[in-house]
Amino acid sequence: MNKIKIRIDQKEFSGNAGDTILKVAQENRISIPTLCHNDKISPTTSCFVCVVKDVKTGRFLPSCSATITEGMEIESDSTEVFEMRQAALNLLLSEHGGDCEAPCTIACPAHAQVEEYVRAGKNGMTLEALKIIKKRIPLPMSIGRVCPRFCEKDCRRNVIDPGQPVAINEFKRTSADIHFENYLEELPELSAPKVAIIGAGPAGYAAAYYLRLDGIGSEIFERLEKPGGMLRYGIPEYRLPKAIVDKEYAHLEKMGGITMHYNQELGKNLQLDQLKKKYDAVILTIGSWKPGPMYAEGEDLALGGIHWLEMIARNGWTGENPGKTIVVGGGNTAMDCVRTAVRLGSNEVWCYYRRTEKEMPAEAIEIQEAKEEGVQFKFLSAPVKVEKKGHRLAITFQEMKLGEPDASGRRRPVPIEGSEYTVEADTIIAAIGQQTIPPEGAKVNRWKDIDANRKNYHMEDNVFAAGDCVTGPATVVEAVAAGRIAALGVKAYLEGNEYQEPYTINVTRGLWQSLKKEDLVYLTAPVERTREALEFISLYDRKTSFKEVTLSFTVDQLKKEGERCLECSCTDKSTCKLKKHAETYLASPDGILGVKESYNADTRHPAILLDRNKCIKCGTCVKICKEVVNKSLLGFGNRGFETNIITAFGESLPDSCADCGECIENCPTGALGWKIKS
Amino acid sequence: MINRIKIGTGSCGIAAGADEVLAFFQENIKDIDIVEVGCIGHCYAEPLVEVETDTGSYFYSNVQPNIASLQRILNLEEINQLTFPKVRKEKELVKVSRLAGRINPVSLEEYKANHGYKALTKALQVAPADVIDQVKIGGLRGRGGGGFPTGMKWSFLAKHKTGEKVLICNADEGDPGAFMDRSLMESIPHQVMEGMLIAAHATGATQIFIYVRAEYPLAIRNLKIAIEQLQNTKLHVIDGREIVITVKEGAGAFVCGEETAMIHSLEGYRGIPRFRPPFPTDSGYKGHPSLINNVETFANIPVLINEGGEKFAEVGTEKSKGTKLFALAGDLKYSGIVEVPMGITIGEVVYEIGGAEKGSVKAVQIGGPSGGCIPEEHFDTPIDYDSLGKLGAIMGSGGLIVIGKQRCIVETARYFLDFTSRESCGKCTFCRVGNVRLLETLEKITSGNGTEQDLEFLEDMGPKIINGSLCGLGKSAPNPVLSTLRFFRSEYLEHVNEKKCRALECNKLVNVYIDKAICIQCGACLKTCPVNAISDDFIVDNTVCTRCNSCIEVCPKNCISRTAGGYHE
Numbered sequence A: 001m002n003k004i005k006i007r008i009d010q011k012e013f014s015g016n017a018g019d020t021i022l023k024v025a026q027e028n029r030i031s032i033p034t035l036c037h038n039d040k041i042s043p044t045t046s047c048f049v050c051v052v053k054d055v056k057t058g059r060f061l062p063s064c065s066a067t068i069t070e071g072m073e074i075e076s077d078s079t080e081v082f083e084m085r086q087a088a089l090n091l092l093l094s095e096h097g098g099d100c101e102a103p104c105t106i107a108c109p110a111h112a113q114v115e116e117y118v119r120a121g122k123n124g125m126t127l128e129a130l131k132i133i134k135k136r137i138p139l140p141m142s143i144g145r146v147c148p149r150f151c152e153k154d155c156r157r158n159v160i161d162p163g164q165p166v167a168i169n170e171f172k173r174t175s176a177d178i179h180f181e182n183y184l185e186e187l188p189e190l191s192a193p194k195v196a197i198i199g200a201g202p203a204g205y206a207a208a209y210y211l212r213l214d215g216i217g218s219e220i221f222e223r224l225e226k227p228g229g230m231l232r233y234g235i236p237e238y239r240l241p242k243a244i245v246d247k248e249y250a251h252l253e254k255m256g257g258i259t260m261h262y263n264q265e266l267g268k269n270l271q272l273d274q275l276k277k278k279y280d281a282v283i284l285t286i287g288s289w290k291p292g293p294m295y296a297e298g299e300d301l302a303l304g305g306i307h308w309l310e311m312i313a314r315n316g317w318t319g320e321n322p323g324k325t326i327v328v329g330g331g332n333t334a335m336d337c338v339r340t341a342v343r344l345g346s347n348e349v350w351c352y353y354r355r356t357e358k359e360m361p362a363e364a365i366e367i368q369e370a371k372e373e374g375v376q377f378k379f380l381s382a383p384v385k386v387e388k389k390g391h392r393l394a395i396t397f398q399e400m401k402l403g404e405p406d407a408s409g410r411r412r413p414v415p416i417e418g419s420e421y422t423v424e425a426d427t428i429i430a431a432i433g434q435q436t437i438p439p440e441g442a443k444v445n446r447w448k449d450i451d452a453n454r455k456n457y458h459m460e461d462n463v464f465a466a467g468d469c470v471t472g473p474a475t476v477v478e479a480v481a482a483g484r485i486a487a488l489g490v491k492a493y494l495e496g497n498e499y500q501e502p503y504t505i506n507v508t509r510g511l512w513q514s515l516k517k518e519d520l521v522y523l524t525a526p527v528e529r530t531r532e533a534l535e536f537i538s539l540y541d542r543k544t545s546f547k548e549v550t551l552s553f554t555v556d557q558l559k560k561e562g563e564r565c566l567e568c569s570c571t572d573k574s575t576c577k578l579k580k581h582a583e584t585y586l587a588s589p590d591g592i593l594g595v596k597e598s599y600n601a602d603t604r605h606p607a608i609l610l611d612r613n614k615c616i617k618c619g620t621c622v623k624i625c626k627e628v629v630n631k632s633l634l635g636f637g638n639r640g641f642e643t644n645i646i647t648a649f650g651e652s653l654p655d656s657c658a659d660c661g662e663c664i665e666n667c668p669t670g671a672l673g674w675k676i677k678s
Numbered sequence B: 001m002i003n004r005i006k007i008g009t010g011s012c013g014i015a016a017g018a019d020e021v022l023a024f025f026q027e028n029i030k031d032i033d034i035v036e037v038g039c040i041g042h043c044y045a046e047p048l049v050e051v052e053t054d055t056g057s058y059f060y061s062n063v064q065p066n067i068a069s070l071q072r073i074l075n076l077e078e079i080n081q082l083t084f085p086k087v088r089k090e091k092e093l094v095k096v097s098r099l100a101g102r103i104n105p106v107s108l109e110e111y112k113a114n115h116g117y118k119a120l121t122k123a124l125q126v127a128p129a130d131v132i133d134q135v136k137i138g139g140l141r142g143r144g145g146g147g148f149p150t151g152m153k154w155s156f157l158a159k160h161k162t163g164e165k166v167l168i169c170n171a172d173e174g175d176p177g178a179f180m181d182r183s184l185m186e187s188i189p190h191q192v193m194e195g196m197l198i199a200a201h202a203t204g205a206t207q208i209f210i211y212v213r214a215e216y217p218l219a220i221r222n223l224k225i226a227i228e229q230l231q232n233t234k235l236h237v238i239d240g241r242e243i244v245i246t247v248k249e250g251a252g253a254f255v256c257g258e259e260t261a262m263i264h265s266l267e268g269y270r271g272i273p274r275f276r277p278p279f280p281t282d283s284g285y286k287g288h289p290s291l292i293n294n295v296e297t298f299a300n301i302p303v304l305i306n307e308g309g310e311k312f313a314e315v316g317t318e319k320s321k322g323t324k325l326f327a328l329a330g331d332l333k334y335s336g337i338v339e340v341p342m343g344i345t346i347g348e349v350v351y352e353i354g355g356a357e358k359g360s361v362k363a364v365q366i367g368g369p370s371g372g373c374i375p376e377e378h379f380d381t382p383i384d385y386d387s388l389g390k391l392g393a394i395m396g397s398g399g400l401i402v403i404g405k406q407r408c409i410v411e412t413a414r415y416f417l418d419f420t421s422r423e424s425c426g427k428c429t430f431c432r433v434g435n436v437r438l439l440e441t442l443e444k445i446t447s448g449n450g451t452e453q454d455l456e457f458l459e460d461m462g463p464k465i466i467n468g469s470l471c472g473l474g475k476s477a478p479n480p481v482l483s484t485l486r487f488f489r490s491e492y493l494e495h496v497n498e499k500k501c502r503a504l505e506c507n508k509l510v511n512v513y514i515d516k517a518i519c520i521q522c523g524a525c526l527k528t529c530p531v532n533a534i535s536d537d538f539i540v541d542n543t544v545c546t547r548c549n550s551c552i553e554v555c556p557k558n559c560i561s562r563t564a565g566g567y568h569e
């Protein structure tokens, strides 16, 4: 038979009469994206993601259905074709409803696979959970204790039990407590390059850890005598026992290829320009260690919160009774200071804050626990003067009222004329945030933090920077997230590339605050149970010792708590073709906005989930059931924008479908899925 | 001497009350024949009665079912007598619809008496290929919208020498505002039948389907009667083949007028189009080669065969031959059906035939909801397939809607897109979702929330929808938006930048205002306002008013009006 000759992207190919353009392209390894094309069924010609341009006629053709003709000239990789495919994908996304990833995973600054490790924990597979966690969170014992729990704030369980999200962080803490010491990840051989990391805090840890996972060794230079940074010298013992920090860092050494140097301070016995020469790359993870000013007269008489905590820490969490203590500030450091003062024996500890409790940046739970421990609060008061009063100190405050919201959205405190009052105290601590002390030779931004590219944490030359010293004081989890990206940045740099995070999309049903119970989609109906409570040590112990305040969940508690998880992510997130092509063609769920149809998920079948919100109306399932399975249990309903898939007589699919599942296997998205996730 | 009285009882006549007139006349006239006929195209004048006398016909318009009206007619008085607008007579060229409304639709004898089935006889005497040649020479192009050369399509079917072959008459007529096909089927069903039988001879077809929308009961009835008459007289036996003719009622989805969707629907499946090729002439109904032509296309055939291809081709332009029926509607005086020679200008149809007032017209929408909007300055454009295409419009099936100056162009585009987006079959991404996104953008603009980026979105997405849709519906749905954007961009910009609708049609962009200098404080408006937006001292609270216009309609002094400038969230 005579072959038909065509050209695709200026290269000549041939095929048989009746062959589609797609077939010829595929045979010749030209990749054309398809959603609705399926070799098992007659063409559906629905998605139009496979369009190509017929140069001679100027027409765009669905390559899955258009057959080749002699002398045809096809364009499949031009800008025009790219834009057509992108537009088709944007349109499909604009009517697509669902959640690619669970909201918890999206909320986590490190994007740890939350739903997956919660599920592992629920099944009692705590080692599995730890492995998933450590893909993004290398300090799980610490973060499992001190994280402000971004994930839990967005957890969908809040829709059912407001204020009682799944206790996600406990999954890290317990899994790591059990396995951390015995588990060592598989490590590749070390390769030649060496990286210097300045600062052994969480960001430095993460950078060293993820470099090592890629076979790159490092030397860590630490200013203080022990590693841990804020974990050791900022966060008090009762929240994060230092024995735990020791274990985490012991792991780093156990990995091999990472060497620690202590008492090495940049600008003193360590010079950046020398490091730059000596090492293939340098990562600055020096943190933010300078206490912020109160802007009050005589403020030198007050102690800086972070300095004071560091001092107590070096003393092994012992120290003199500070007497009547006034802590100025409303953040987590302020809470750490007041609660530490209580433990050092003070029986009158005050927190003064210039706005109200509602505006306090500290975690609500910290404020709550401080109150339980007897700390007193005074709001709407800003310090104006500190002075000596005999052997004590006196601090003068001015009263405030709340005015207009400022850039952060919180209402700005406005001083009230003539409202000054003075109180006496033995110790005054200023816990007004921290600032970075940029090393000589570092680029800085207008907040005096190190100026690094946030995509890969590259500063300049072979220097990278990550963590608080780039962002200003933030959280441990944000520091490890940045440290990991910096490691990837360095790795790419060493290979002569520039790291760029892969483009990903996430379709979401929205934050839980915008959802009602009916909007939730479950694989299995979730248990009705309130959040497992953490066990606390006695209040007496809390007030008189630095013992850890709470006990880790037991595995049984994890199992029970895990059953509360709604398993929000899509059953198809790793195989969804819509997501995959959208990411290739840079389409986005916000690319084109408009109304979406909204359907209740059909969960009637014991094993199969039919979620029409995710359907792209290609009808592959309809044809599979009819042409391959010979059953015709699925069909189309409605027209136009309201088109959707209907089941025979609107009934649930029969039980026997559980043995077939052809429609599920061939659905290009997660509209049809098994009610089980692995 | 009155020979007989004809009453137009096509759907248009019935809608105007012809049924009652018929009943009244039948009761009160005993000695004169009363015949029901179809539509002569002057729909604005219904109910319409024709009185046939020895000296010619007299027409009476807007006839009432009462004695006075009847008496005047029987006395051939001049009151109510209809003199057809003169220009219309001059400009029209009535060939295909010559018998419509003039003969009893369900009388085979009457059709035959008017040269009916002469063309079939003539065709049967020559070889099929010769018939196709005549159709080619005549240059007839499909009247269903696409304008594909009919003779060529017939030859595609004829080239299949064995097996069953199917003819399908497309009588789905889904364009809102178009009713030419209905009128032809109701008024001269036999002429349509004759065209199909000639096609059956020319192509060797073995079976005929007529796919009529179910909303056309009278057409269906008349077609079925005609089929029975054919069977009784054996006229349906062509070249020894007994042609099975079946009327199928369509459920009224616009897209079922698309040929591949129609075939799916005939086969009993969901009416959705498929990719072509294969074309129906190679693989159609149940895989048999199938030919689809429009009602008007078939109705042209007996005319063409009777006068011969060469004569037929004398009318029209180089590439568009013959006459075309148009359904005139919108802001003009004489709405109804007209038959005009191809090549007549838009202006001649709108002003001279349609009687629209010069200066009152903004544009015409030609080609139905998926056609394009042509502005007044292009009214000298000849109506033919190619000239219209150049302006972003299409001939379509023959809907011609006149858009007066008082209409908002954005709202007009929105109106058409609202129809097409609802009628999308839902298969193609671009058509199903894209058109809804265009519609939402237009709604944003008419409600005063549009931006210039929205216009850019329309201009970017519109062509993509055209390029990325499978069938003619998606491929043409953005036409009204794109053509109005092309010709009336300033009106769009006014909505977007000045929050102004110059036609005062967009509710969100107007206020309702009472001119107190004229107001006589009669209180009529107060009483009629459904939301109590008018205060006791006759001031409209425009934050409450829903712009329903009730007060404007009820005011005896015409002192209430819509005014520009109110932009309301």
Ligand SMILES: Cc1cc2nc3c(=O)[nH]c(=O)nc-3n(C[C@H](O)[C@H](O)[C@H](O)COP(=O)(O)O)c2cc1C
Pocket: B141, B142, B143, B144, B145, B146, B147, B148, B150, B170, B171, B172, B173, B174, B175, B254, B255, B256, B257, B258, B259, B260, B292, B293, B294, B295, B297, B397, B471, B472, B473
């Ligand atoms: C959405 C859509 C609707 C259509 N509706 C009709 C219709 O109502 N009547 C018709 O004759 N053709 C209609 N057509 C055109 C037919 O597909 C086909 O071209 C026509 O029937 C062929 O007949 P012709 O060659 O005699 O014009 C439609 C096409 C599309 C894409």
Ligand code: SF4
Pocket: A102, A103, A104, A105, A114, A115, A118, A154, A155, A156, A157, A166, A168, A564, A565, A566, A567, A568, A569
């Ligand atoms: S319910 Fe489970 S999956 Fe959903 S947000 Fe909460 S933890 Fe994540």
Ligand code: SF4
Pocket: B255, B272, B273, B274, B423, B424, B425, B426, B427, B428, B429, B431, B432, B469, B470, B471, B472, B473, B474, B475
């Ligand atoms: S273009 Fe629209 S109507 Fe036509 S097949 Fe595609 S979705 Fe259906």
